[in-house]
Amino acid sequence: MENKQMPLIIDTDPGIDDAASIFWVLASGKFDVKALTITHGNVGVEKCAVNALRLLEAAGRTDIPVYKGARAPILRPRISAEYAHGTDGMGDSGMPMPKVQAAEGRAASRIVEIARASDRPVTILAIGPITNVAIAVLLEPDLKQYVDKVIFMGGAVRVAGNFTPVASFNVAADPEAAQIVYQSGIPVVQIGLDICNQFSFRPADFSNLEKADSPVNRFICRMVQFRLRQMGVTDTESVARSDSIALNDVAATAYLMNPDWFTTEMVVGDVETAGRCAGQTVLDFANRDNRVPNVCFASGVDSQAAIRQWSRDLCGGF
Amino acid sequence: MEKRLPPVIIDTDPGIDDAAAIFWVLASGKFDVKALTIANGNIGLDGCVTNALRVLEVAGRTEIPVYRGAYRPIMKPPMDASWVHGQDGLGDAGLPMPTAKEAPGYGPAEMARIVRESPEPVTILSLAPLTNVALAILLDPEMKKNVKEILFMGGAVNVIGNDTPVASFNAAVDPEATHIVYHSGIPVVQLGLDICDQFTETDADFERLRDEGGAIGRYLYDMTRAWRQRDSMRRYSRWYKTREDGIGMNDVAATAYLINPDWFTCEDVACDIQLGGISAGQTVVDFRGWWKKEPNVRFAYAVDGRAAVEQWMTDLIRCDHRQ
Incomplete structure (x- = not known):
């Protein structure tokens, strides 16, 4: 029987918000998740691979292969975000170590193989620095025939960056890789800080998860507790008065779940690779050079609808 | 004895909006304009020098020296924006050619000299790429001690x-010069597009200048005619929504800060x-x-752009009536 699920590769650096996203994808039951390919990012690639295995085990989905990928960006020294994710990348919340191992093979090669073997073009949900996808582009000149789109959590256009004044973390971590992917001919859906800043998770969003007790939901709640402590917040009440909890990868995953929540526009886009602005996503809304639009830029979103669905799927899915 | 007016050097690449800005500085009667130093920018350097002389002649202020400045940016070939400003850089509106001549000397060197010799700190109103100002700083490191501020x-x-x-445009034409000036230690006031986008000069404004003013008002009406009619300028109108009913003369916006920072x-x-x-140039x-x-x-x-535009018109009309 034909598999009606959309074929999907998740390229990820778990990561608290990566976990919240991957659980959502699995809970929704809408996707044929071919693999998790692991990049350096929030923490180093080895720790990220361990984390991917931990969360697949919690979800009871160890059938999905985990492939380790690039340990460093294409040109630059590695940056990371332990400040936001803890030294283990999962909020140092004492999650059990995995019993299973990463699968054989390197992430970028596996992306190419999976895409070529798929009976339909695959979608890549890229929620970390995009080094693996860039290497896949460099490996296979016809990759664009096999990939439907890359949904990329990265970029900042009309808002300030979260790693430099003009660049978001995932792009700043490997600007050259991002430019390779943006110019690859594969449509890039840019779910950047313009969208992520419109998502605000509130304590009530997590209390539902706590009630629907399951290993996955406990996992998420413990990681969120880390984020709260780190924000200097001890009780859930005061969160409502402070900044909300950022789970940026969930915003990108929302596009996968339902593009109709989003306002988008096809534009010409590049990634700055030089100087002070390296990692900036430069979108030419006026298309001064008459190029073919390559980026589907998301500027607006019904984030409340997305968060409601996220919570519903997680409560019902595990 | 009359109080001495604050000294100002205008670095400029005239340019329709440069002309509108220079007319305003002169019309306000509030400043001692020491010189116009000419930058490459809106059109080629020769054309910009000629236009500065034309503007001063129409304003009856040919005693102000015009010094030719850098012919190209520090690291790049010259650029131009004649697509905005017309072939002659002043909207091809028939402004008479000058009888006066440019003063001898290089713009950046003269700028540094004027600043050094001034008893009071000098304000530099920079309406062009910053090449001349950067070269002046490189020529005379002491200059910064006597510059009050650079309004860019x-x-x-x-x-x-x-x-x-x-x-x-002005930052992208010469990013290296902009970098030098911004890190020179001289106070810089950035009057960029964040401000300029809040200014609109409407067709009605120009009709008022033409009808109530004199020669300057009529020239401004004629110089901006093609600009105001040109559809190509509306291609950014999705972002420049306030421009649906007029044009934005960016140099007037920057000059407004000189006139009234409040x-x-x-x-x-x-x-x-x-x-x-x-x-580059961001x-x-x-x-x-x-x-x-x-x-x-x-x-x-x-900025209160409308208040500034109203003052601009008032000053120009009053000045026209004095002449």
């Missing part, structure tokens, strides 16, 4: 660029200039303090 029409922070998606809201920020890459502001740098720029981000 350039930069784009919270708005899109008008030369590239992220850079304004119209503006500013924040002192650490600002760096992108060199190289596709973002003014990058570190609002979050990542760089741990002291503020080097006064960033103007809000």
Whole structure:
């Protein structure tokens, strides 16, 4: 029987918000998740691979292969975000170590193989620095025939960056890789800080998860507790008065779940690779050079609808 | 004895909006304009020199010296924006050719000399790419001690660029010069597109200048005619919504700060200039303090544009009637 699920590769650096996203994808039951390919990012690639295995085990989905990928960006020294994710990348919340191992093979090669073997073009949900996808582009000149789109959590256009004044973390971590992917001919859906800043998770969003007790939901709640402590917040009440909890990868995953929540526009886009602005996503809304639009830029979103669905799927899915 | 007026040097690449701005500085009667130094920018350098002389002649102020400045940016070939300003750079409106001549000397050297010799700190109103100002700083490191501030029409922070998606024309023409000036230690007031986008001069404004003013009013009406009618300028109108009913003369917006800073809201920020890459010339502001740098720029981000335009018209009309 034909598999009606959309074929999907998740390229990820778990990561608290990566976990919240991957659980959502699995809970929704809408996707044929071919693999998790692991990049350096929030923490180093080895720790990220361990984390991917931990969360697949919690979800009871160890059938999905985990492939380790690039340990460093294409040109630059590695940056990371332990400040936001803890030294283990999962909020140092004492999650059990995995019993299973990463699968054989390197992430970028596996992306190419999976895409070529798929009976339909695959979608890549890229929620970390995009080094693996860039290497896949460099490996296979016809990759664009096999990939439907890359949904990329990265970029900042009309808002300030979260790693430099003009660049978001995932792009700043490997600007050259991002430019390779943006110019690859594969449509890039840019779910950047313009969208992520419109998502605000509130304590009530997590209390539902706590009630629907399951290993996955406990996992998420413990990681969120880390984020709260780190924000200097001890009780859930005061969160409502402070900044909300950022789970940026969930915003990108929302596009996968339902593009109709989003306002988008096809534009010409590049990634700055030089100087002070390296990692900036430069979108030419006026298309001064008459190029073919390559980026589907998301500027607006019904984030409340997305968060409601996220919570519903997680409560019902595990 | 009459109180001495504050000394000002105008660095400019006339340019329709440069002309409108220079007329305003002169018409206001509030400043001692020491010189016009001419930059490459809106059109080629020769044309800009000629236009500066034409503007002064129409204003009856040929005693103000015009010094020719740098013929190209520090690291790049010359650029031009004659597509905005017409073949002659002043809207091909038949402004008479000058009888006066440019003064001998190089713009940056004369700028440095005037600043050094001035008993009071000099304000530099920079309505062009900053090449001349940067060269003056390189020529005379002591100059910065006697510059009150540099009012720069350039930069784009919270708005899109008008030369590239992220850079304004005046900063993008010579990013290296902008970098030199911004890090010179001289106070810089950035009057960039964040401000300029809040200015609109409407068709009705120009009709009023033509009908109530004199020669200057009529010239401004004629110089801007093609600009106001040109559809190509509306291609950014999705972002420049206030421009549906007029044009934005950016140099007038920057000059408004010289006339009355109280119209503006500013924040002192650490600002760096992108060199190289596709973002070259971008003014990058570190609002979050990542760089741990002291503020080097006064960033103007809000303005009562209508009040300034009204004053601009009032000053021009009054001046026209005096002549």
